[in-house]
Amino acid sequence: MMNETAEIKKEDVQSFIENFEKLKEEISKAVIGHSDLLENILVCLLAGGHALIEGVPGLGKTHLIKTMGAVLGLKMSRIQFTPDLMPADIIGTNVLMKDDAGGTSIRFSRGPVFSQVLLADEINRATPKTQSALLEAMQERQVTVGGVSHMLEEPFIVLATQNPIEMEGTYPLPEAQLDRFFFKLIVNYPDSGELGRIAELTTGVSMPELDVLSDMDMINGMKKLIRSVPVPEEVRDYAVSILKATHPETETGSFSRYIRYGASPRGLQSMILAGKVYALISGRYNVSFEDIKRAAYPSLRHRIILSFEGEAESITPDSILDSIVKAL
Amino acid sequence: MTDRDKLASFAEQLIKQKRLIRAIKNILSLSFIALIAGSLAALPLRYFFGLDSPAPLGLLAGACLLSFIYGFLGVETHLSILRESDEKMGLKEKLSAAYQFGQSDNPYSTLIMGEALRLIETIKPGNVFPVIFSKRDPFIPLLTGLCLFLWMSSFSFLQISDRQMAIGDILLDSSERIDAVNSGEKDKDLEELAEEYRKLGQKIQDRFMNDKSIDREVEELSLRLEKKIEELSREGVQKESRTLSDEEADSEIYQLERKREMGDELGDILESLMKTFSLTPDMRLGSSVERRDGMSGEGGLSEERNSESPPGSAEEGTPAEDSESSDSARTGAPDKGETGEQGEDLQDSDSSQGKPGKSDGLEKDNSKSGNTDPLSPFFDKEEKISDFDPASPPGEEMTEDMGDFQPFREKKESGEFGEEDNIRGDLREGEQIKSFIRALPHIVEPTKEEMDIIHFYRNQLESAIDREILPPGYESVIRDYFLAIGVLNDE
Incomplete structure (x- = not known):
């Protein structure tokens, strides 16, 4: 489509915005409400990240992701995480195969991770060992089995869901795993109007038919536009300040005692990249303070590990981020 | 671009x-x-x-x-x-x-x-x-x-008191008096002073002023007036020291007299102002001392004397103390406030002892000349006072005129002194001499025992009575006087 140093034209940005809006509209046909959630999932996809979606059962998380996969025109697979799920069930394994000549050979049987949109449903129900099977795939975009690395196809996005209220029989995601997620998105209850529309849509005779609006090339082309968006120095410094403020050793505010561990540099990358996408979909060519503020919540909330005091006082990472944004 | x-x-x-x-x-x-x-x-x-x-x-x-x-x-x-x-x-x-x-x-x-x-x-x-x-x-x-x-604006929010109006009148009156004194001389400094007094008087009458600021301004002008008086006196001293022909001397003497008169009149004005505004002589002396520090010779304060004055001593003196010291000086009694220098004088020279009024140690060497304090605004009057020197035993200074009294002395010694030889005098009140006495800025401890001084006076008195020819009947009067003041005993 274009090389990285080529001058970007206004039409390119306009096309980006139009495509983005089309995707949103198409998905919104089958998914009532969750506009921000949908937008953030698309931002995640375009920024090359993965999203952890948290919400109580029945809010349509799985439905949203399946719909998105269908509209994007990408290969999609779904894994239902259970306690007895094994890593091989995700990434695949080498199997002994007999050929037509009667000989035997070892062949790699690909797991569901070899897709472009991977729905990891109820990821916290699997053991950490199985959860960790996704680490390499999420970070390196490859899977190594038997000493052989298998590349995943771009774009690749893991959309994991988890239930925050059921703690029995679940395994909270380890910090290393959490840090791999670009965004952590919270699914809220739909409002009355949305509930009415949901009731009407899902209890009727027919479901809306969805068109496939994009393909792999279009998505990759959109991704290339994002990285070149300039970030003014003061905006970059602002993002750094926010990240630094999440560290307990800094005395930005009274919230420091509620934090055990702060956000890693991956959080800064997430903020900046998400800010770039927000800027473009807003029709701007540069990242602003507002973009960073907006990106700070989904980028950092799962990277802030609360201290015992914070847990005891029911402090949430979002309230800490509220304080940080106000303080800076 | x-x-x-x-x-x-x-x-x-x-x-x-x-x-x-x-x-x-x-x-x-x-x-x-x-x-x-x-x-x-x-x-x-x-x-x-x-x-x-x-x-x-x-x-x-x-x-x-x-x-x-x-x-x-x-x-x-x-x-x-x-x-x-x-x-x-x-x-x-x-x-x-x-x-x-x-x-x-x-x-x-x-x-x-x-x-x-x-x-x-x-x-x-x-x-x-x-x-x-x-x-x-x-x-x-x-x-x-x-x-x-x-x-x-000169608008006053506060009511001007009657006292303030009266003060203004006094200052305006002083201005006119200064102008009157200066009418013949046209001295620029005096003209300025009169103008300043007039302005101040008008200002005080125009709007409210607190007592403190009035006193401060009046004091400032009074110090200037005093300085002018001193200048006039100093000019007189300088002219006196020149050698002149007779005509020049007459003219100079006239000028000198004129200066002295002006000094007297200005001194009166200053004195009345000081009484009105309760300006203490100490305050004046303090400033005068400062001005006199650089002076030498006649009338100047010695450095030793200055160094003995403690800082701020000018403020320590009260009018009551000043009046006391002045009274004691007038009576010729040994003033404790003055004996810091006077005690030494008693030993050094009999002629300076108990000098009333001006015997504050300022001019212990000038008792003979009579021009003892040329800087004083009351120079002339003090000169008159100095004619009478009770420190000198009566009769000692009259040795030159002893010839006039010789017949009476002889008659007295021979016992032929009769009633007809008595001198008839008029019994009437003597002339009151006003004098402005400068008190010492501080009270010093006496250096002589009181009884020593009394005995000294007693000896002086007895020798004087024995030596002098007194009008008949006056011995008892004089004796009674000294008995009354405790110098003599009944015996």
Whole structure:
């Protein structure tokens, strides 16, 4: 489509915005409400990240992701995480195969991770060992089995869901795993109007038919536009300040005692990249303070590990981020 | 001009506008505060502390001007002012991003700069940094007028008391008296002094002034008057020391007499002022001492004497103490306040002992000349007093005229002294001599026992009575007098 140093034209940005809006509209046909959630999932996809979606059962998380996969025109697979799920069930394994000549050979049987949109449903129900099977795939975009690395196809996005209220029989995601997620998105209850529309849509005779609006090339082309968006120095410094403020050793505010561990540099990358996408979909060519503020919540909330005091006082990472944004 | 230059030019305009707005804001804010403070301070400063100068007003105006100038000083850069503009106008960092990336190799540079140029065409610096008047600003002209009125007008908010009017009258009267004294001489200093007294008198009658400020101003003028009196006396001394022909001497003597008269009259004016305003002689002496420090020779205070005076001694003396010391000096009794020097005099020279009035140690070597204190405003009167020197035994100074008394002495010794030889005198009140006595700035401890002094006087008295020819019947009068004051015993 274009090389990285080529001058970007206004039409390119306009096309980006139009495509983005089309995707949103198409998905919104089958998914009532969750506009921000949908937008953030698309931002995640375009920024090359993965999203952890948290919400109580029945809010349509799985439905949203399946719909998105269908509209994007990408290969999609779904894994239902259970306690007895094994890593091989995700990434695949080498199997002994007999050929037509009667000989035997070892062949790699690909797991569901070899897709472009991977729905990891109820990821916290699997053991950490199985959860960790996704680490390499999420970070390196490859899977190594038997000493052989298998590349995943771009774009690749893991959309994991988890239930925050059921703690029995679940395994909270380890910090290393959490840090791999670009965004952590919270699914809220739909409002009355949305509930009415949901009731009407899902209890009727027919479901809306969805068109496939994009393909792999279009998505990759959109991704290339994002990285070149300039970030003014003061905006970059602002993002750094926010990240630094999440560290307990800094005395930005009274919230420091509620934090055990702060956000890693991956959080800064997430903020900046998400800010770039927000800027473009807003029709701007540069990242602003507002973009960073907006990106700070989904980028950092799962990277802030609360201290015992914070847990005891029911402090949430979002309230800490509220304080940080106000303080800076 | 490149696109970035256009952006930089716009940033320059923004910087100028911001500095102008800041300067205006500074001067308005400070003016408001300064005018309120100035208005509030005007009443107490002018009417209770007697501050007449509009210097505080000038200071406030200067401070406001400085704040205005300070507003133009700043360290704004193109980038910082563009960032501020982005924030103020809600431009989402478009201008600052364009300034940073407009000419870089970023793929978006053209788009960013193009958008920024479109923006600066629609934005005026006045929109980014508008002149915003606060609610207090309309009051500034009113406050300015009020402040000027309070400081510059002679309007008095406080009622002028009868006493203040009377004081004004006294000062105006003093002015006229000085003019009258100076009518023949046309001395410029005296003319100025008279004018100053007149102005002060009018000022006191025109508006309320507190006692402290009145006293301070009167004291200031009184010190000037005293200094003038001293100058007149000093001129007389200098002229006396010259060798002149007879005609010149006559003229000089006339001038000298005239100066002395003027000094006397001015001294009277000063004395009346001092009585009116309770100015203590100590206060005057303090200033006189300072002025006399550099003087040497006749009438000057010795350094030793000055060094003995403790700092602030001028304020320690009270009028009561002064009057006491003056009284004791008049009676010729050994004044404790004076014996610091006088005690030594007793040993050194009999002629200086108990010198009344002026025997404060200032001129212990000048008892013979009579011109003992040329700096004194009462020079002439003191001279008259000095003619009578009770310290000298009666008769000792009359040795030259002893021939006139010789027949009486002989008659007395031979016992032929009869009633017809008595001298008839008129019994009437003597002439009262006014004198201004300077007290010592402090009371020193006596250096002689009281009884030693009494015995000394007694010996003097007895030898004088034995030696002198007294009118018949007066011995008992004199004896009774000394008995009464305890110098003699009944025996």
